[in-house]
Amino acid sequence: MFRPLQLYIGLRYTRARRRNHFVSFISLSSMLGIAIGVTALITVLSVMNGFEQELRQRILGMVSHATINAYDESLEDWRGLTERLAEDPRVAGAAPFVDGEIMISRGSQVTGALLRGIDPEREGQVSRVTRHIVRGDLGDLRAGEFGIVLGTRLARGLGVGVGDAVNVVTPEVRASAAGILPRVRRFTVVAEFEVDMSQYDSSLALIHLADAQRLLRTGEGVSGIRLEFDDMMAAPERVREIARDLPGLYRVSDWTMQHRNFFRAVAMEKTVMFIILMLIVGVAAFNIVSTLVMAVQDKQADIAILRTLGAGPGTVMGxxxxxxxxxxxxxxxxxxxxxxxxxxxVETIVPAIEQLFGVQFIPGDIYLISELPSDLRSSDVVRITVSALVLSLLATLYPAWRAARTAPAEALRHE
Known part of the structure; x- marks a missing residue:
């Protein structure tokens, strides 16, 4: 079978047993260095992809894909608008909400929180809070009964549990004979949720939509409508298309806007990690330079003979x-x-190592995620593979060019 001369001799040199064992050692170390670097790159990026995906799912478990708000203070015609949006084939779920900032107190314990009024029957369409209820039942939120659902850390900080009463203080004040007093309403804890994210577990409280309207004095209006799509990556484009089709003016936002800085930080961290680990591959790849330089010195006589037999510089370089x-x-x-x-x-190996040595790499009480998730993406594998091959090819150019410049007479002088 026909094979080019460069390929035939190059492969023969690779398979041949070298007289210089140091050259063989450098070759082996270069190859292993590239292998270790590529392994580390693929593994680390897969773990970071897993972290990003897990955090995105947990964040979107409490935050809808998109939100439509009134252009002014509140959305008055939200009932008809919610039904219209729910019938849109691009929308998987729609639910109204009321947002506000409050203070929650229990005895001497006082803390700030974000209050969200929800429709318990529709909330499951736009969030996964029902899946994260650890005590009680979200269905116990009923209009006029002033029930409240707290995050586990928020409830723990207040020292309350299901069935206990808490005082909710709104930023609005009312005038009375005793002077200016804040508006206070007593609520009963009916459930607790836990999503393993302090942003929500320690600062979010849920009440019935009608109770939120009465407490925050929004009348019949709501803060907006939360939307869920079958493809969250298409949410930014779809919500704007929907808003353009609606009569009147609305403000829209999506999950990429609400958590833009967070996901930008994750993307930047992945890029920096890729560059740092690629340097390991680069160091190993450029060890090939040392290998080939010593190989060229070792094969001076062979190069000279090939040149005298008619092989050109390009052939030797190849x-x-x-x-x-x-x-x-x-x-x-x-x-x-x-x-x-x-x-x-990795999700099997890491727990086995933790159990074997009795350690925990990611304590759940410190980090948002207590396990190492992994999301292997073919695009990352292709990018890493191509980068490693390109670095390896670049590392061969200078030694091969030096070999091509070998003068036959000078190389054979001492043979």
Whole structure:
């Protein structure tokens, strides 16, 4: 079978047993270095993808994909608008809400919180709070009974549980014979939720929509309507299309706007981590330079003989490019195999290591997530593979160019 001379000799040099064992050691270390770097890159990026996906799911478990608000203070025609939005084929769920900032007290314990008035029958369409109820029942929120659902950390900080009463203080004041007094209403805790995110577990309280309207004096209006789509990535575009089709003026927002800084920080962290770990691959790849430089010195006589037999500089250069590229390809393939295997099994391997050594890498009381999630993406694998191969190829160019400049007479002088 026909094979180009460069490929034939380059592969032969790669398979041959070298007289210089140090060259063999450097070759092996270069290949293993690339493999370790690629493995680390694939594994780390997969874990970071898993963290991002897990956090996004937890955040969107409490925050809707998009929100439509009135252009002025409150949305008065929300009933008809909610039904109209729910019938839109682009919308998977729609639910009204009322938002406000409050103070909650129980005895000497006082804390600030975000109050959200919800419709318990529709809330499951736009959030997953019902899945995170750990005590009580969200269905116990009934209009006029002034029940309240607290996050577990918020309830723990106040020292209350299901069935206990708390005082809700609104920022509005009322005039009385005793002077200016804040508006206070007693609520009964009917349930607790836990999403393992302090942003919600320690600062969010849910009450019935009608009770929120009475407490915050919004009349018949609501703060807005929360929307859920079957594809959350399409939410920014779809909510704007829907708002343009509605009569009147509305303000719209989506989950990318509400948590833009957070997801930008995660994306930046992934980029920085990719660059840092790619430097490991780069160091290992440029060890190929040392390998080929020593190989060129070791093969001076062979190069001279090839040149005297008619091989051109391009042929000699191609031989050593093939030799170095083979090292890079083998190291990259080993790294891809190792990285993919680790990324697919990290959720099993890490707990086994924790159990074996009696340690916990991510304590649940400190971090938002107590387990290492993994999300292996083919785009990351392709990007890492191509980058490692390109670095390996670049590392072969200078030694191969030096080999091509070898003068046959000078190389054979001492043979």
């Amino acid at each position: 031989i050593f490019i093939v030799q170095g590229t083979v090292l890079g390809v083998l190291g990259t393939l080993l790294g891809v195999a190792g990285g993919v295997s680790l990324a697919l099994n």
